[in-house]
Structures are given as structure tokens and as C-alpha cells.
Amino acid sequence: MDHHHTTTDVLISGAGIAGPALAHWLRRHGFTPTVVERAPGPRPGGQAVDLRGAGRTVIERMGLMERARALCVEQHGLALVDRRGRTTARIPVDLFGGEGIVSEIEILRGDLADLLREATDGVEYLWDDTVTALDEDAAGVTVTFENAPARRFALVVGADGLHSAVRRLAFPGDGSHYRPLGGYHAWFTVHDPALARALDGWFQMYNAPGGLVAAARPGRLPGEVKASLGVRCAPLPYDRRDTAAQQRLLADRFAGAGWESDRLLAGMRTAEDFAFDSFGQIHLDRYSRGRIALLGDAGYSPSPLTGLGTSLALVGAYLLAGELAAAAGDFRTAFTRYEELMRPYVARAQELPPGGLNGYAPGSALTIRLRAASMRWMGRWPLRPLMAAQFAKAGDIAKAGDIALPDYPLPDHPLPVRSA
Incomplete structure (x- = not known):
């Protein structure tokens, strides 16, 4: 075991969005981050994620906004369709100032992760590995990995998603931290030029009775379609790593459901x-x-229903790194301040949109028709101001926490993490 480490060493578990963003800011503040990721390499594809409000501000402060805009997925907005593909409601992307259901700046998750990772030049990545044990003492944390030799770090940050290994190891009672919302969803890429043309630049969503949701949106590349399937139901027993079983579950639910469901199922299998x-x-x-x-998501996943997971990840990374620098490495002060800043923002971001999962996946033909009618009224009084307030939460960190994003000066030299 290598016990040699500097007091600026920070291990980050997770190379999705939050992990590389934190690594970027830590490195700029003089720390030495290392990122460990269970996947064997960068994960391509993924669905479009939003750059909204305060999250957009963080990207601007990273100097990445111009490149992010160049990678944006062009979409006209959200269109609800019936089983025959006829449009029943539309919400243009500019209806709520670019902060609506479909954001003005939408970028594929894989593209954003690549962009953030490229901004961590010089950071060490441990691919195809994960944390299996954490042994903390007064001077640091000894981390045991599944594959790599154990190492010492001053701090450990879990940025490893909804099923965080770090949370499971360091926060007893993991099961009680997770609150299911009553459903499941899958997302994948389909290469289908004809379907891509049929979307005509719109994010199309189809609801079927029984709480089924099938959706498709244009990808960034020609002929590419980003598909998703969602179902509202009671908890189901399934193996998180058994892809074949998960696809059988979806095939059983969506076969013959209408619209392009069968076509999406065919694309799902490959x-x-x-x-x-x-x-x-x-x-x-x-x-x-x-x-x-x-x-x-490891600490405060809001669920995909809110559209604010990316904003929380980016804002949290900026604040955590900045507070560690502002506290001159006093991690107890920094962690306390990080939580004080984030918690009100998290509380607002975790508020589900009207109807929650029922609004996303209505159960009956009647509620599906009522949902379409309500969406047609979103651009009109009295619904428009109510929905505008909902979408504004992403950028409304000032009201959420009575703060604005602080400006953290960048140091000329590393800041050591103090011993407990």
C-alpha cells in the first residue's frame, strides 16, 4: 500500500457530469483530484440534458459555453402525439424564455461529459474500477479499490450517481435515503433516418393507458434518434446489471402499445x-x-422528472471546490458551508412538477386527454405564470438560498487540507 500522499489529494468517485466538473474546479484551486469510474471508459450517447440557470452560469465560468452551444441538439420543442402520431399539444422551446420542458441549451449527456473531462487535462482517471472500502482516520482516508492497489487521500467525494458506492459505504441506512417515485425508465440511441426525419425537429412524446410513455427526440448526428421508454408501476424485482431482463420487461409492457413503440423496441435490442x-x-x-x-445525484438526486439534475451537479461541484479553497483546506468548515449553500437550492429542485409521475405517465385515456389539454393551455393565463415559476427554479438560486453563486478567487499555490 502506498501511504505517500500530499494533503491536497482528493478522490472523486464517478466520471459522469458532477465528477469531472468537481475535478476541474479542484485542479484550478490547486488541489490534486483523482477520478475513479466503474465503467471501462467514457460512456458514449445518453439522452439530452439541460443547461439551465445557475448550471449554465457554471459552464460559462468554466469557459466552456461556446463549445457547449456548438454541441447542442437542435429541437423545436416538445410535441405530444397520439397512437397514430397526430400532434395533440406543442410547447415550443422559446415559450418560457428557453427554460421550459425543452431547454434552449440541450446537450447529449455523453457530449457534456466529454467536454467536462477534456477540461480536466492532467487529472488521473482510474477506469473500470470502484471503491470497495473507506477507512478514515485523523490524517486522511485509506481507500480500497476493486482492482487498483489501496491508496490514501485527504478527502473522498462520492459523485457516483443514484446508486452511489461511496454513499453506501459512508452513510449507514442507505435504503432509507432512496425515495422511489413509482416507476422505471430506459433510454437508448436508435439509428433510424426515416424516424429521425419524421420527428421533424420535435421531441415527440406518446402516452398510452396503463402509465406508459414512449418518446423520441432528434440526436446530434444525422439519422440518430434518442429514445426513451417509461412506465408507472409498483416496485419490480430486477437485476440492475441484467440488460436482457430489463429489455424483456419493456417489451412485455410496450408491445403493440401504439405510435412508434414497436419500432423503438426493435431499436432498443441493438x-x-x-x-x-x-x-x-x-x-x-x-x-x-x-x-x-x-x-x-449521489447526495441529492431530484429524479429526471424535474430536469434539474445537471444543474444540481454543476452548481454543487462549483460550490464544493470553491468552499474548500475559501476555507484554506479546512474541510469541516468547507463541507458545512457547502451544505448551507446547496440545501435550499436542492429542496426547490426536488419539488416535482405538477402531478409528479402521474403527470408524466397518466394511467387512463381520459387523464391522457386532460394532460394534453392542460399543455395546450400552458402558454395562456392562468397556467402560464404558474409554469413559468416552476421552470424558473433552475436559475432562481438567489431566492432558493438567499445567495448568488460566489466568486472564488483562484490561488497561486496549492491549499493543504488540514488534519482533523
Whole structure:
């Protein structure tokens, strides 16, 4: 075991959005981050994620906005369709100032992760590995990995998603932290030029009775379609790593459901980036314990229903790194301040849109028609101001936490992490 380490060493578990963003800011503040990721390499594809409000501000402060805009997925907005593909409601992308259901700046998750990772030049990445044990003492944390030799770090940050290994190890009672919302969803890429043309630049969504949702939106590349399938139901027993079983579950539910469901199922079976998970949120009393902290979905997942997971990840990374620098490495002060700043923002971001999962996946033909009617009224009084307030939460961090994003000066030299 290598016990030699500097007091600026920080291990980050997770190379999605939150992890590389934190690594970028830590490195700029003089720390030495290392990122460990279970996947064997960068994950391509993924669905479009939003750059909204305060999250957009963080990207601007990273100097990445011009490149992010160049990678944007062009979409006209959201269109609800019936089983025959006829449009029943539309919400143009500019209806709520670019902050509506479809954001003005939408970028594929894989493209954003690549962009953030490129901004961490010089940071060490440990691919195809994960944390299996954490042994904290007064001077640091000894981390045991599944594959690599154990190493010492001053701090450990779990940015490893809804099913965080770091949270499971460092925060007892993991099961009680997860709050299921009553459904499951899958997302994957379909290469189908004819379907891509039929979308005509719109994010099309189809609801079928029984709480089924099939959706498709244009990808960034010609002929590419980003597909998703969602279902509202009671908890189901499934193996998170058994892709074949997950696809059988979806095939059983969506076969013959209408619209392009069968076509999406066919594309699902050959997709290289198929992913499946439950709808749920993470609620914790604290975001840190000792020298270990949580970031993004690992600490406060809002669920995809809110559209604010990316904003939380980017804002959290900026604040965590900045507070560690502002506290001159005093991690206890920094972690406390990080939580004080984030918690009000998280609380607002975790508020589900009207109807919650029922609004996303109505159960009956009647509620599906009523949902379409309500969406047609979103641009009119009295619904428009109510929906505008909902969408404004992403950028309304000032009201959420009575703060604005602080400006953290960048140091000329590394800041050591103090011993406990």
C-alpha cells in the first residue's frame, strides 16, 4: 500500500457530469483530484440534458459555453402525439424564455461529459474500477479499490450517481435515503433516418393507458434518434446489471402499445448505450461525514422528472471546490458551508412538477386527454405564470438560498487540507 500522499489529494468517485466538473474546479484551486469510474471508459450517447440557470452560469465560468452551444441538439420543442402520431399539444422551446420542458441549451449527456473531462487535462482517471472500502482516520482516508492497489487521500467525494458506492459505504441506512417515485425508465440511441426525419425537429412524446410513455427526440448526428421508454408501476424485482431482463420487461409492457413503440423496441435490442433505472430521489440529513462528501445525484438526486439534475451537479461541484479553497483546506468548515449553500437550492429542485409521475405517465385515456389539454393551455393565463415559476427554479438560486453563486478567487499555490 502506498501511504505517500500530499494533503491536497482528493478522490472523486464517478466520471459522469458532477465528477469531472468537481475535478476541474479542484485542479484550478490547486488541489490534486483523482477520478475513479466503474465503467471501462467514457460512456458514449445518453439522452439530452439541460443547461439551465445557475448550471449554465457554471459552464460559462468554466469557459466552456461556446463549445457547449456548438454541441447542442437542435429541437423545436416538445410535441405530444397520439397512437397514430397526430400532434395533440406543442410547447415550443422559446415559450418560457428557453427554460421550459425543452431547454434552449440541450446537450447529449455523453457530449457534456466529454467536454467536462477534456477540461480536466492532467487529472488521473482510474477506469473500470470502484471503491470497495473507506477507512478514515485523523490524517486522511485509506481507500480500497476493486482492482487498483489501496491508496490514501485527504478527502473522498462520492459523485457516483443514484446508486452511489461511496454513499453506501459512508452513510449507514442507505435504503432509507432512496425515495422511489413509482416507476422505471430506459433510454437508448436508435439509428433510424426515416424516424429521425419524421420527428421533424420535435421531441415527440406518446402516452398510452396503463402509465406508459414512449418518446423520441432528434440526436446530434444525422439519422440518430434518442429514445426513451417509461412506465408507472409498483416496485419490480430486477437485476440492475441484467440488460436482457430489463429489455424483456419493456417489451412485455410496450408491445403493440401504439405510435412508434414497436419500432423503438426493435431499436432498443441493438442499442449500444441502453440504460435502465427507477424513478427516485435521494434525501439525506447531511451531505458529508468526516472527510467524505456527496455530490450530485449521489447526495441529492431530484429524479429526471424535474430536469434539474445537471444543474444540481454543476452548481454543487462549483460550490464544493470553491468552499474548500475559501476555507484554506479546512474541510469541516468547507463541507458545512457547502451544505448551507446547496440545501435550499436542492429542496426547490426536488419539488416535482405538477402531478409528479402521474403527470408524466397518466394511467387512463381520459387523464391522457386532460394532460394534453392542460399543455395546450400552458402558454395562456392562468397556467402560464404558474409554469413559468416552476421552470424558473433552475436559475432562481438567489431566492432558493438567499445567495448568488460566489466568486472564488483562484490561488497561486496549492491549499493543504488540514488534519482533523
